[in-house]
Amino acid sequence: MAKVQTDRRDFVKYSTLGVLGLVLGGGIIFSPYTLRAENRLRPPGAMPEKEFLALCIKCGQCLQVCPYHSIELADMAMGHGEGTPYIDANVRACYACEAVPCVLACPSGALDHSCEKAEDIKMGIAVLEFPDTCLAMSNTPVPKGYNDKMHKFIDGVRHINPLEDQLLEKFDKYEGEQCTLCADMCPIPNPMGAIAMVPDANGGNKPEIYDGCIGCGACQEVCPTSKPSIVVKPRVTYDEYYTNKS
Ligand code: SF4
Ligand code: SF4
Ligand code: SF4
Numbered sequence: 001m002a003k004v005q006t007d008r009r010d011f012v013k014y015s016t017l018g019v020l021g022l023v024l025g026g027g028i029i030f031s032p033y034t035l036r037a038e039n040r041l042r043p044p045g046a047m048p049e050k051e052f053l054a055l056c057i058k059c060g061q062c063l064q065v066c067p068y069h070s071i072e073l074a075d076m077a078m079g080h081g082e083g084t085p086y087i088d089a090n091v092r093a094c095y096a097c098e099a100v101p102c103v104l105a106c107p108s109g110a111l112d113h114s115c116e117k118a119e120d121i122k123m124g125i126a127v128l129e130f131p132d133t134c135l136a137m138s139n140t141p142v143p144k145g146y147n148d149k150m151h152k153f154i155d156g157v158r159h160i161n162p163l164e165d166q167l168l169e170k171f172d173k174y175e176g177e178q179c180t181l182c183a184d185m186c187p188i189p190n191p192m193g194a195i196a197m198v199p200d201a202n203g204g205n206k207p208e209i210y211d212g213c214i215g216c217g218a219c220q221e222v223c224p225t226s227k228p229s230i231v232v233k234p235r236v237t238y239d240e241y242y243t244n245k246s
Contacts, residue, residue, distance in 0.1 A: 040086040041123055041217055041234045043071050044094060045103040045115030049235070056110035058083035062102035067161040068095045069153075071102060087123075089217025089232055092153060095167065095187045096121055096216050118188050124215030124234040125241050126182075126195065128207055134229040135179035136197060136205045142174040142181065146224035171222060182207045182219035182230050195219060211238040 043062050046052050062085050063071035070092045071085045087094055096118040103111040115121060131137055150171055154164060167185075174181055183195045193212025200206040207219070207230060217232045233241060 039234055040074070040081075041089055041094075041215070041232060043085050043087060043102045043111055044096075044100050044121040044123060044214075044216075045106070045111035045113070046123070047110055047112055052110050053081055053084065055108050056084045057108045059107065060085070061105040061107060062111060065101040065105045067097065067101075067163045068092060068167070069157055069161075069164070070094045087217060089220040090228065091221070093217030093219075093221040093232075094121070094123065095163070095218060096214060098189070118214070119190075119212075121214040121216065122237070123217070124232045125236045125238050126209045126213050126215065126217075126219050126230055126232050127241060128209070128229060129231045130225070130227065130229045131206065133225045133227070134206060135225065136207065137200055137202065139178065139204050141176050142179050142224050144175055146175065147172055150222075174224075178205070179224065180205070181222045181224060185218050185222045187216060187218050188212065188214055209238070209242070211242075213238060 042049075042052060043066075047055060058073065060073060063069075063073065070087050072088060072091075074081050074084050074086055076082050098118050100115055100117060100121065103113060103115045106113075128134065135142060147168075150168060154160060154168060157164070171181075171185060180197050183191065183197050186195050188194055190212060193210055195207050195209055195213060197205040198208045215232045215234070215236075219230045220228045220232050223230050
């Protein structure tokens with residue numbers, strides 16, 4: 001008898017957990033924990049996370065129009081928000097198209113149509129997270145093979161857009177040079193307002209971030225260190241990270 005009760009308790013416990021898992025997996029509950037756990041870079045114009053998850057109809061229109069193949073749809077393994085679009089800047093960042101076609105293509109309002117041009121994009125903020133590994137700060141030239149990852153990505157793309165070829169051409173010229181890749185590859189119309197190489201205390205240079213950064217993640221993608229020295233903090237503003245920090 002005791003065994004049956006234990007089994008029943010276990011059944012109730014595990015089926016409850018199972019249902020909870022399914023609910024969370026489907027993105028139905030927006031607990032503060034779930035939203036905090038969500039740390040994905042969303043496409044340009046994305047509404048605040050809770051609204052974004054409620055509005056996105058998972059149609060994939062945004063990723064179909066992206067010329068850089070920047071947008072992916074989350075799969076089940078990624079937890080909640082299955083089928084919603086995100087950008088993995090370690091793989092392919094956003095390159096801030098002037099007319100922001102991903103936003104234009106969004107039929108649901110999950111990507112806010114008031115984001116009309118590259119300067120309107122606010123996805124997050126770049127941070128030199130690992131200064132100890134930054135090549136510029138140790139005067140280490142960009143090593144051979146630094147561009148393998150981007151070539152591999154392009155090789156896997158079925159229909160390469162000419163813009164991707166131009167990007168690769170620009171990126172391919174840095175072997176043996178002092179690293180300025182994050183600053184040079186910043187795609188916004190006024191990159192000097194977002195990032196610049198400045199002298200550091202040890203006689204090297206370091207990237208410095210300014211309030212024009214839109215958090216597109218290009219600097220993270222092109223950083224040649226094995227774990228990018230510079231990363232984007234999704235949904236964090238310049239003021240939140242830099243101004244209010246000190
Ligand atoms: S702005 Fe351009 S590169 Fe960035 S996600 Fe939208 S379509 Fe892709
Ligand atoms: S500094 Fe980095 S994240 Fe910011 S706009 Fe430039 S490339 Fe994008
Ligand atoms: S891309 Fe920027 S952050 Fe990365 S190693 Fe080069 S200078 Fe440093």
